[in-house]
Amino acid sequence: MDGLPAVPDGSSTEAVLDFDAIVLGAGVTGLYQLYKLRELGLKVRVFETGTAVGGTWYWNRYPGARFDSESWTYGYSFSKELLEEWDWEEHFAGQPETERYLNYVADKFGLRRDIQFKSRVTAAHYQEDTRSWDVVLEDGRCYTTRFLITAVGVLSAATMPAIPGVETFQGQSCHTHYWPKEPVRFEGKRVAVIGTGATGIQTITEVAKTAGHLTVFQRTPQWSAPLHNAKIGAEEMRGIRANYPEIYATDPRAALEVTPKERDAFWEKLYAEPGFGIWMGNFKDILVDRQANALISDFIARKIRERVKDPVVAEKLIPKNHGFGTRRVPLESGYFEVYNQPNVELVDINETPIERITPVGIKTSDHEYEFDIIIYATGFDAITGAFDRIDIRGVGGVSLKDKWKDGPQTFLGILIDGFPNMLMVMGPHAGLGNFPRAVEYTADWVTGLIRFACDRGLTRIEATAAGAVAWTDHVIASSEGLLFTEVDSWMTGINRNVEGKQVRRIMRYSGGHPAFRKRCDAVAADGYRELVLA
């Protein structure tokens, strides 16, 4: 394609823009989107806050940071050569290995030359007269682009707890997402971890190995299940390669259809196997039927009681306010046994709330603790958080944050009415599945739409309001009956540390990736007539 597509009526939209497309974020999603847009011959720039590629796997360097999906399901599939070349070292790669992989991809495909690091985007405003976006960086620089593509991540807007005094602590404070690049040493140190979600569980397990004393502040315990990680030998890697791609299949039986003995035998097997099988490959009713869910929850609770010696501590570690699998199941490697160690203490902050962070430590309602290091494993303003942190304004200056204040409204999780030429890859309401597979599909679809526009000299792409309402209604309907919708979690848009995130919303599409693909394919096959193109 030569330059930018001209507007047929010769209007002022022929203005020379800095870029055909700007992509926000250089994680798994942004890297692939860049690769695809280059195939169209477009002038593309990626803006990334960090100093290097990797997104999640660049930022989260905390001790124990690791996949809990199989490494070999996580590689991109678009390049056979890449699949042939890359050997995963572990079934569940640690952060350094995944970061290495994404750097390898960036180098192999020469992606870095179009990525501008240390470039946080603070604002993006649509200009109707030029049918383009003004994109503003934190340092004030401003760029223009026809298409704005977000690849900002679902878990990338880290949140600190809303506890007074955080800034007064005189020791070392680390949020797991913003972990320092140089190693943090815990030997002989008094360490606190606040938060026991997936990240907290990984951090606690690792820090407990060397800390002088570790105090864990827990609000919500999790139904964590064993990861069973292992190294991958050369022979095994050959076998895996021969079987790309491997997926979990749900057991077609219902938990309530089989005898208790059969049920327990199946669950023992799943509990002893690596990965998410116990969550995603379990009986088909455990995530929809309250009774079946109570049975699997009892099974996991039994396991926790077996593994934790002190029965009082064990009870504290067993979730009481949600059933197994209704929040994302964190996978662990010896997490529960940590609480059998003499150097580890569990504080239930429901019983003794944290009142404030002090210059020397943490004050709860009944004790003043002193620490050398406080680790905040307090997670993310998930899914829409990274969008909310950018002043995104569409037609007529309407703010996206305002538009989504009662929950996201999207068409296919990709387009938003009133925000022409803005396309989201892995935004809210998008099709979910194996992450890189889902990214590849959506980025291909976005690229196909841009190709379609460029080929026809179209410079304005927008979802209709009716299309967005219909998709949003469908997303909501597809989650009906799923037990997770009745539970507060980042998957239902709850974050007690973020204003406006106290009401449960349907943030993600639960209809499955095949249904999502079918719908998106149909829109493309129909010549995108469901969109307004000009």
Ligand SMILES: Cc1cc2nc3c(=O)[nH]c(=O)nc-3n(C[C@H](O)[C@H](O)[C@H](O)COP(=O)(O)OP(=O)(O)OC[C@H]3O[C@@H](n4cnc5c(N)ncnc54)[C@H](O)[C@@H]3O)c2cc1C
């Ligand atoms: C600790 C942790 C463990 C995980 N484990 C798994 C797992 O085992 N399996 C799995 O499938 N998924 C896992 N995930 C989910 C993971 O986020 C995705 O798999 C994937 O890495 C997301 O890629 P992404 O490129 O969409 O987003 P990210 O990797 O989050 O990248 C987004 C990038 O956008 C940048 N960005 C955001 N806003 C701006 C802005 N305004 N200006 C400029 N740049 C911006 C960020 O700096 C970031 O680098 C995990 C997530 C976390 C946090």
